[in-house]
Amino acid sequence: MASKKILICGGAGFIGSHLVDRFIAEGHEVDVVDNLSTGTLANLADARNAAGRFKFQNIAIESSEFAELVSLRRPNIIVNLVSFSPSHAHLHGALSSMELSVAVLEAARLAGVEKVVSAIPGGLLYGEVAVRDLPIKEGHLNDARIGEEIFARAASDIHSVYRERHGVEFTVLAMGNVYGPRQRTEDGVVAAFVDALANGRAPIVHGNGKQSRDFIYIDDTVDALARATERAGGLVVNVGTGISTSVADLWATMAGAASPVPRTSTARPNDLARMSLSPVRARIQLGWSP
Known part of the structure; x- marks a missing residue:
């Protein structure tokens, strides 16, 4: 696409920093807003060398400063990676994440931003599903079991409200379990397993290890996010x-037959038994496949 001004909320984090690198390589002008609660400036080392095409702002999305910045910078596109980050994986955090989604959309409305692309974990958006319903399609919504799922769905739905009432275009991406370089060990099981292997110790597995996930590599994730800035308007799209x-098969594949037996711990509250996301809509609407 032609060169654009893109503002990334959470751009110093794992996913965000890779997306920053992608956009800068494509010739876009990139603003990063991040309060560094989980992200780091080290993740942006390459981007900071892009003279004239990269700016960093250490401010909170919920502050008045954010709306003022968006109005000042007038980006064409906002990518919201802050809402429902791993640091918000609890009820109060989920409520805060919904409020952050509204703050981003409202700032976009006031500044006349062309489009907002938001990422929400697929596990929160869809909740627990039966084996027969895998892989999950975008239209499949069970009754929300917990507050975190309620707030995630509300955050997704509020994008439609802003589109219908205020003309703010959007795409919401329902994300699988993203893994790859720069991921913190506390934010993903793949990163935790890599750390365990590097240090020659058995990892901790919460529950019996039979819980399953849809693991998606960071490069594929970034490609979907980049494509969503131009396509799939008004849609929720699985990544x-x-x-x-x-989890047990993942460890066996990564570590091999001689690997140490994982240490078990109690299952996390409300942990899903299974998750996989159908990529069919992404293939059609984004021209994307993992």
């Missing part, structure tokens, strides 16, 4: 492989 892999 996943459609393949469900158990």
Whole structure:
């Protein structure tokens, strides 16, 4: 696409920093807003060398400063990676995430931003599903079991409200379990397993290890996010492989037959038994496949 001004909320984090690198390589002008609660400036080392095409702002999305910045910078596109980050994986955090989604959309409305692309974990958006319903399609919504799922769905729905009432275009991406370089060990099981292997110790597995997830590599994720800035307006689109892999099988594949037996711990509250996301809509609407 032609060169654009793109503002990334959470751009110093794992996913955001890779997306920053992608956009800068494509010749876009990139603003990053991040309060560095989980992200780091080290993740932006390459981007900071892009003279004249990169700016960083350490401010909170919920502050008045954010809306003022968006009005001042007038980006064409906002990518929101802050809402429902791993640091918000609890009820109060989910409520805050919904409020952050509204703050981003309202700032976009006031500044006349062309489009908002938001990422929400697929596990929160869809909740627990039966095996027969895998891989999950975008239209499949069970009754929300917990507050976190209620707030995630509300955050997704509020994008439609802003589109219908205020003309703010959007795409919401329902994300699988993203993994890859720069991911913190506390934010993903793949990163935790890599750390365990590097240090020659058995990892901790919460529950019995039979819980399954849709693991998607960071490069594929960034490609979907970049494509969503131009396509799939007004839609929720899955970013996943459609393949469900158990945590136990993941460890066996990564570590091999001689690997130490994982240490078990109690299952996390409200942990999903299974998850995989159908990539069919992404293939049609984004021209994307993992």
